[in-house]
Amino acid sequence: MRIALDAMGGDLAPREQVAGAIFAAREFGIEVALVGPPDAIAPELTKFPKTDRVSIVPASEAITMEEDEIVKAVRSRRDASINVAMTLVREGRADAAVSAGNTGAVMASAFFVLGRIPGIERPALGALLPYNAGRVFLIDAGANADCRPNHLLQFAQMGSAYMERVVGVANPRVGLLNVGEEAGKGNELAAEAHERLRESGLNFIGNVEGVNIHKGICDVVVTDGFTGNVALKAGEGVADYILEQVRGVIRSSPLYVSAAILLKPALRRVLKRLQYEEYGGANLLGVNGTVVIAHGRSDALAVKNALRLAHAAAGSGLLDTMRASFVRAEEESTAAGR
Amino acid sequence: MRIALDAMGGDLAPREQVAGAIFAAREFGIEVALVGPPDAIAPELTKFPKTDRVSIVPASEAITMEEDEIVKAVRSRRDASINVAMTLVREGRADAAVSAGNTGAVMASAFFVLGRIPGIERPALGALLPYNAGRVFLIDAGANADCRPNHLLQFAQMGSAYMERVVGVANPRVGLLNVGEEAGKGNELAAEAHERLRESGLNFIGNVEGVNIHKGICDVVVTDGFTGNVALKAGEGVADYILEQVRGVIRSSPLYVSAAILLKPALRRVLKRLQYEEYGGANLLGVNGTVVIAHGRSDALAVKNALRLAHAAAGSGLLDTMRASFVRAEEESTAAGR
Numbered sequence: 057m058r059i060a061l062d063a064m065g066g067d068l069a070p071r072e073q074v075a076g077a078i079f080a081a082r083e084f085g086i087e088v089a090l091v092g093p094p095d096a097i098a099p100e101l102t103k104f105p106k107t108d109r110v111s112i113v114p115a116s117e118a119i120t121m122e123e124d125e126i127v128k129a130v131r132s133r134r135d136a137s138i139n140v141a142m143t144l145v146r147e148g149r150a151d152a153a154v155s156a157g158n159t160g161a162v163m164a165s166a167f168f169v170l171g172r173i174p175g176i177e178r179p180a181l182g183a184l185l186p187y188n189a190g191r192v193f194l195i196d197a198g199a200n201a202d203c204r205p206n207h208l209l210q211f212a213q214m215g216s217a218y219m220e221r222v223v224g225v226a227n228p229r230v231g232l233l234n235v236g237e238e239a240g241k242g243n244e245l246a247a248e249a250h251e252r253l254r255e256s257g258l259n260f261i262g263n264v265e266g267v268n269i270h271k272g273i274c275d276v277v278v279t280d281g282f283t284g285n286v287a288l289k290a291g292e293g294v295a296d297y298i299l300e301q302v303r304g305v306i307r308s309s310p311l312y313v314s315a316a317i318l319l320k321p322a323l324r325r326v327l328k329r330l331q332y333e334e335y336g337g338a339n340l341l342g343v344n345g346t347v348v349i350a351h352g353r354s355d356a357l358a359v360k361n362a363l364r365l366a367h368a369a370a371g372s373g374l375l376d377t378m379r380a381s382f383v384r385a386e387e388e389s390t391a392a393g394r
Numbered sequence: 395m396r397i398a399l400d401a402m403g404g405d406l407a408p409r410e411q412v413a414g415a416i417f418a419a420r421e422f423g424i425e426v427a428l429v430g431p432p433d434a435i436a437p438e439l440t441k442f443p444k445t446d447r448v449s450i451v452p453a454s455e456a457i458t459m460e461e462d463e464i465v466k467a468v469r470s471r472r473d474a475s476i477n478v479a480m481t482l483v484r485e486g487r488a489d490a491a492v493s494a495g496n497t498g499a500v501m502a503s504a505f506f507v508l509g510r511i512p513g514i515e516r517p518a519l520g521a522l523l524p525y526n527a528g529r530v531f532l533i534d535a536g537a538n539a540d541c542r543p544n545h546l547l548q549f550a551q552m553g554s555a556y557m558e559r560v561v562g563v564a565n566p567r568v569g570l571l572n573v574g575e576e577a578g579k580g581n582e583l584a585a586e587a588h589e590r591l592r593e594s595g596l597n598f599i600g601n602v603e604g605v606n607i608h609k610g611i612c613d614v615v616v617t618d619g620f621t622g623n624v625a626l627k628a629g630e631g632v633a634d635y636i637l638e639q640v641r642g643v644i645r646s647s648p649l650y651v652s653a654a655i656l657l658k659p660a661l662r663r664v665l666k667r668l669q670y671e672e673y674g675g676a677n678l679l680g681v682n683g684t685v686v687i688a689h690g691r692s693d694a695l696a697v698k699n700a701l702r703l704a705h706a707a708a709g710s711g712l713l714d715t716m717r718a719s720f721v722r723a724e725e726e727s728t729a730a731g732r
Contacts, residue, residue: 266627289604294629318653
């Protein structure tokens, strides 16, 4: 297993990227190809004992321009580190690509270099949330702001395949994020998507309200990328708020400070599950290759965990499963003259 | 100040409604009219010392049928407690109405009995979130699943008027809930609403991401009712999750239990701010009267706080401000031939 890591993508690149690669290579026994300018990467690499598992693949710098220029930059700068990482995947020289660069740039590069799996209309971002003993996969977490009901159906199919192949959940339960439990609830998109999902043959359990995302009642939560992104980030915001408030009241009295010191290891365990560093990143599903997009602020731990996510997905056969089922669905619908 | 309370609306009605009314009358010096069947209300009322401030206004039972029958039931059963409460407001015999009944039923009753403020296309639910030293007003929190850009502009105007008149924030900062900070970001609705807000004359600070709702960077967060409801409830879900996890790890060791006992008053303070019981309910803005919709599971504390919200709104002059500004806007747009 060899994973291409965009060594220049992310706020703390290449330092944390190199460290994360080293840790992942050690811990998961994988090879990591650090993609970027050797001049920038080599000095970081020499800080660690030499290993055959981590190598450098030369490329020019990361794409770091203004938002509206990104797609153009990705298309014109073939030698950009993210494009070279995707090319390694396309050519079979890497099993997956990981980047903590700008999400728009990574998606554009994946579309441009790898392309979509035939039959999939819209690739989507799937986030494996760290809640519950089991885990819940939120899709789309932000790739597609405006969606049609058929897109949500495909997100559900991709999410279901992910939970089955990568996480090992048999017959994953799929819920539709909505504002109420009854079938007719929600906006037009949700009401129509509900019908599609009901007829899909998936293990559809119906609508799931925001308050129940984390309650373990389903394995996949389906929504459009606008709502999904807001839901995910609103949850992060509340978590930030609670932690800040708890810190504030604890600091208000020496007695609280002493008690809190005793509780620290316990609280740290809770915190650890909540932090994005621990879950690593989002899976870009629907493109013709395994791609994980890590948080822009990723440190070495987050990079390591993004590599772990990519490792799990690439080793699972997910891509072959999706290629087979979506291509078949497309052939059937073509044969049916639709 | 006299507030009409739907004594039959809510899972714990009429017991908690009556207790909440008594507490609110004592604490805020207001009068509360308990609306519902005297047979059901009187036995609860006799549990408390007699007071002139809390009275009974007879009505038949609450509307508690299936979701799809609600609007019809509200229209046909004029004597339902929620309709009688709204009628007291329309006739000037109460200054506000409060109900913990089904949100759809309360909204339908408010539209039917009170009507909209002329010029307002869509009444909306505004939730005053308990975060930050200052507070943030999320609108629409769930009344309108499908919206057009002009609706979001009106939500912003109503939210801004609320924060100015009721909470006392001068020149409230308005943010648009979105998936990124740049102007062109988001779905079609958000991108178009951004333009409207920019030209609105409101104190528009731009897009606000989900993670920043609670950071105190704006006073009003505007969004459609689908996204708003999901954002609000996803946040509640994460709060539930954290509290449950913390409880779990604390129970895992006697040392943690002892430390937690010391910390209890501190943690309770944080918890208190987070719980809906403390903030009471959502304001239905845009109808021709002051209406607060409390959580269906409201206990006496939540009912008391919903009455406090209604008291604050009714005493603020908000309704007159909104009537004047929206009627004027409508006249101007009619005069301009639009």
